[in-house]
Amino acid sequence: MIDYSYDIEMVKGRIEKGIRTNNRKDDEYREIKIETGILKNAAGSAKVTLGKTMIYAGTKLEIGTPYPDTPEEGGITVGVELSPIGAPEFYAGPPSETSIELSRVVDRGIREAKTIDFKKLLLVPKEKAWFVYVDIYVMNHDGNLFDACQMAAMAALKTTKIPKIDKEFNQIKGEYSGNLKLEKLPVLNTYSKISNKIILDPDLNEDYATEARLSIAIDDNLNICALQKGEKGFFTQDELKEMIKTSKKKYKEMRKIFEKL
Amino acid sequence: MVKKRVDGREMNELRPIKITPSVVERADGSAYLEWGQNKMIVAVYGPKELLPKHLANSQRGKINFIYRMAPFSVPERKNPKPGRRDIEISKVVGEALSYAVLLEEFPGMVIDVYVQILDSNAGTRVAALTAASVALADAGIPMKDLVTAVAVGKANGNIIADLNKNEEDADDAVDMAFAMLPGSEEIVLLQADGILSEDEFDKAIKIAKEKCQEVRKLQIEALKSKFKALKG
Numbered sequence: 154m155i156d157y158s159y160d161i162e163m164v165k166g167r168i169e170k171g172i173r174t175n176n177r178k179d180d181e182y183r184e185i186k187i188e189t190g191i192l193k194n195a196a197g198s199a200k201v202t203l204g205k206t207m208i209y210a211g212t213k214l215e216i217g218t219p220y221p222d223t224p225e226e227g228g229i230t231v232g233v234e235l236s237p238i239g240a241p242e243f244y245a246g247p248p249s250e251t252s253i254e255l256s257r258v259v260d261r262g263i264r265e266a267k268t269i270d271f272k273k274l275l276l277v278p279k280e281k282a283w284f285v286y287v288d289i290y291v292m293n294h295d296g297n298l299f300d301a302c303q304m305a306a307m308a309a310l311k312t313t314k315i316p317k318i319d320k321e322f323n324q325i326k327g328e329y330s331g332n333l334k335l336e337k338l339p340v341l342n343t344y345s346k347i348s349n350k351i352i353l354d355p356d357l358n359e360d361y362a363t364e365a366r367l368s369i370a371i372d373d374n375l376n377i378c379a380l381q382k383g384e385k386g387f388f389t390q391d392e393l394k395e396m397i398k399t400s401k402k403k404y405k406e407m408r409k410i411f412e413k414l
Numbered sequence: 415m416v417k418k419r420v421d422g423r424e425m426n427e428l429r430p431i432k433i434t435p436s437v438v439e440r441a442d443g444s445a446y447l448e449w450g451q452n453k454m455i456v457a458v459y460g461p462k463e464l465l466p467k468h469l470a471n472s473q474r475g476k477i478n479f480i481y482r483m484a485p486f487s488v489p490e491r492k493n494p495k496p497g498r499r500d501i502e503i504s505k506v507v508g509e510a511l512s513y514a515v516l517l518e519e520f521p522g523m524v525i526d527v528y529v530q531i532l533d534s535n536a537g538t539r540v541a542a543l544t545a546a547s548v549a550l551a552d553a554g555i556p557m558k559d560l561v562t563a564v565a566v567g568k569a570n571g572n573i574i575a576d577l578n579k580n581e582e583d584a585d586d587a588v589d590m591a592f593a594m595l596p597g598s599e600e601i602v603l604l605q606a607d608g609i610l611s612e613d614e615f616d617k618a619i620k621i622a623k624e625k626c627q628e629v630r631k632l633q634i635e636a637l638k639s640k641f642k643a644l645k646g
Contacts, residue, residue: 192533193451195486205439209532211486232494236456237480238528240440244458245480245528288485288494290530293438326489 168347174356175232180399182354184306186200189312189414198332201305205295205355207239210287210305212313214333216276216322217284227282231260233302234291234334240294250392258381259289259303262370265378266339268310273334279323284331288356296356299368299381303341304410311335311414339378340407342400343368346386353398353403367393369400373408419574426575426621428564428628433545433636435552438555443553445636447545450578451535456545458553460525460618467522475520477510481542483531503539510543510563510593510602516556525555536579537543537565540591542601548633552640560633562626563593563603566618568610573617575625588614596630 167173170375178184183204184381187259192198192205195211207367215329221227232254248256263269274283314329361375364386370379377397382388388396418424429450438444440459464470475566481504482645485492496504511527528550529542540563547561567574569581582589594601610618 172511192453192486193535194488194533198486205440209484211484211532213486213491232485233495234484236453236482236528237436237459238441238444238530241459243481286485286491290484291533292530293440325640334617342528 160358161362162357165348168352168359168362171350173352179351180353180403185358185410187304187308187414189308192365193255195309196316196329197311199305199312201301201308201309203297203301203331203354205293206291206297206301207293208289208298208301208305209292210289210302212308212309213286213288214283214313215286216281216324219275219279219282222355225275225281226271227284228271229260229264229269229285229287231263231287231289231306232256233259233291233298235294239291243291243294248249254383255298255302255306256289256370256379258299258379261379261381262303262339262341262368263306263310266370266372268307268335268337268339269333270336278323280349285310285313294357296358296360297343297354298353299343300341303370307338307348307411308414309413312331337373338408338411339370339372340400341368341406342344342396342403344396346388346392351392353399367396369396371400371404373403374385375401388398401406417572419572421578421580425572426625428521428625430575431629431632433548433632435548435636435640441623443551443555445545445549446553447541449544450535450576450586451533452531452538452541453533454528454529454531454538454542454545454550456529456542457579458527458546458549458555460553461523461555462519464522464524470524472516472521475515475517475523475525476505477517477527478524478560478616479504479511479516479525479527479529481507481531481539483534483538487531487534487590488582492603494520496643499529503542506603506605507543509541509544510561511546513602514547514557514559514561514595515550515598519556525550536577536582536589539563540565540593540603543593544629544633548636551637558596559597560630561593561602561639562596562633563591564588564625564629566592566621566622566625567606569615573614573621574619586640590622592619592626593611593624594626596626
């Protein structure tokens with residue numbers, strides 16, 4: 154086990170001098186590694202490591218009844234589990250505030266970009282449609298769970314197969330009829346403000362020193378599709394502008410990672 | 415011609431097993447294990463003070479073993495909340511580990527052992543126990559011996575080792591989870607469901623013991639490879 158001292162003052166001092174671990178630039182991600190198709194029982198699966206943060210995501214498709222206000226659409230549910238495996242500060246038990254915020258931010262970025270056309274999930278109007286469940290497990294927490302979980306969700310979705318069904322709409326075990334189509338490839342970028350400096354992809358020590366946090370989801374047209382500010386500090390309008398500019402600049406290279414899957 | 419099983423295995427042949435220790439950086443000890451299609455991660459945190467204090471035992475430490483299956487780890491999506499099966503497995507596997515760990519060295523303390531099943535195809539509890547004992551060794555927790563587990567049983571009239579899901583679903587299927595300390599052959603886990611004659615039971619136990627010795631070699635190799643890697 155590594156001794157994380159969470160020495161906030163030390164992290165602040167380093168950030169003020171422009172020093173990050175491994176000489177990382179302020180707008181640079183740690184190494185991203187993605188493996189897909191690793192779990193047989195899942196319809197889609199991915200293992201993502203962002204530096205030393207390690208995430209597993211798996212998808213399942215189930216047939217359900219469309220909601221009354223969207224009778225011709227299926228849906229998606231995203232859940233993040235802060236497994237006690239992933240960090241000494243995580244506990245077994247009902248979802249914490251942190252895991253609920255994480256789930257909702259990841260869900261919103263994917264949903265608002267219209268990543269999945271829910272109409273294409275319809276089987277019988279008002280009666281039957283596919284519902285996609287994305288379950289995300291944090292297996293080692295070394296900072297920036299927002300982006301790592303979003304990447305794992307996107308990688309698992311991008312490689313999700315749609316189960317084959319019989320005439321009675323029962324799933325045929327282990328057989329698939331095709332791939333889930335993703336209409337868009339949104340990217341989530343999370344920034345930390347520490348001592349009036351803004352950095353992308355905070356590692357664990359930087360997470361602990363964060364005064365204000367911003368997550369920006371950008372879609373294929375370089376529009377913003379979701380935002381979430383967190384922690385007790387503030388951002389100025391200029392700072393917001395700067396982060397949005399950085400995210401728009403970053404989008405293409407980030408997208409390439411998912412295009413290949 | 416020798417009869418073989420559905421997946422081409424011999425009657426007492428295990429599925430391929432791969433064990434990698436030290437995969438979770440934040441944990442005190444950990445292991446990743448693949449056993450056929452079964453895939454899991456185990457992490458150990460502790461020993462640490464057991465709170466609230468009235469739950470602590472002033473003579474001995476305690477193992478808190480938690481086994482969980484991910485919703486996507488089974489053919490039909492599972493509710494992420496733990497079910498009765500998860501809780502029973504957590505109890506008996508935790509008890510099996512408790513015999514091996516020198517808990518008298520940790521009065522008032524707890525050692526948390528968490529298992530997350532990521533993919534499954536029969537035999538996850540024995541795989542989890544095998545992996546947990548590697549993770550405990552990885553954490554440097556003193557033990558009498560490693561705990562080694564296998565499943566044995568019966569399917570289609572044969573006594574076999576390491577049943578897969580297909581064999582577990584046979585009409586005459588018996589699935590028996592077995593674990594022992596390989597040095598002393600002290601048996602610390604035994605669960606079975608299905609009909610076995612005494613002779614069949616004896617045969618199954620004999621296979622289980624042999625197979626445990628085979629699995630033990632893999633556990634030791636995995637731990638050795640870690641220390642070799644440390645030395646450079």
